[in-house]
Amino acid sequence: MKVGVIGAGAWGTALAILSARGGNDVTLWCYDTADAKTMQKSRENAFLPGIKLPENITVTDNMADLSGVEVWLIVPPAVYFRETVQKGREFYKNQPVIICTKGMDASGKFMSEILREELGPMEGKIGVLSGPQFAGEVARGEPSGSTIAGGEGVINAARAALAELTLQETDDIRGVEICGAGKNAVAILIGYIDTMGAGENERAMRVTQAWGEMVSLGRANGANTETFLGFCGLGDLFLTATSTTSRNYSAGIALSQGERPNGTIEGISAIKGLSKIAAAQGISMPNLEFLSQLVE
Secondary structure: OEEEEEOOOHHHHHHHHHHHHOOOEEEEEOOOHHHHHHHHHHOEOOOOOOOEOOOOEEEEOOHHHHOOOOEEEEOOOHHHHHHHHHHHHHHOOOOOEEEOOOOEOOOOOEHHHHHHHHHOOOOOOEEEEEOOOOHHHHHOOOOOEEEEEOOHHHHHHHHHHOOOOEEEEEOOHHHHHHHHHHHHHHHHHHHHHHHOOOOHHHHHHHHHHHHHHHHHHHHHOOOOHHHHHOHHHHHHHHHHOOOOOOHHHHHHHHHHOOOOOOOOOHHHHHHHHHHHHHHHHOOOOHHHHHHHHHOO
16 A cells, blocks of 8 residues: 655654555655655654664655555644645545544644645545554554544555554544543643642542543543543553653643743643633533643
8 A cells, every 4th residue: 555644753754664564655744855855865763763764665845745645644743733734735635534643723623623624524534543652662563552533444544554553443533532632631730740749549530530521521522432441542541641751741740840841742732722622612621721721
């Protein structure tokens, strides 16, 4: 299969490597021309040192190179998602598009909503991939699982493009998106309270409360409770909220120390977006409200 991966950060590159190991011909799009040339020449991404790109990955900064692929895996940070889709719009040829970006923008829109606004209705063409993964482990070929949400055509494309992943399949796109945004928000909360001296009992209480709020928000928006128990839900929550490797957990630590978090922190835009949805729908989410005040 010809696979296009849009976004050459650590996660996009890890997915490209995984797909290439599965025998696919992969085109990896990088927004920066210099970085694309460096990666193509060195066969390595600076974010994944020591991990070589397989020969069946072509790195490019030209979106036109994606027009002939059979599936798009779109992986930019949430804050650049719309801009990236706009760059690729003229080269989209009705392929399945699997959103691998977790989170939402600060206006309260999920990535699937932005995709439809920019590319049209896309009936049966949108999928969402989300699960407990750190990019380095995926790139090294360590066992990993994800939830894939979408229709039959999208799921078949995911099976072929991401054959090395253990996939849980569902049609609950909105539930998977809420999980991807919600777990980042909860991770910030746990990083914050851990540094502020919370005991193990309080930590367990707050995680349970905060995730219960996300489940309630999901159910109010048509999501299935089962989704929140899968790879994209409890699995990703466990990984993101318990490891200092997690940018969002580390952001919570930084906030507790009065510092500005470094880099792109998806959980901050997720907090703002989820708060807008909860307020508009009159859903009580005390932990989310606390987080909203924290990141103002």
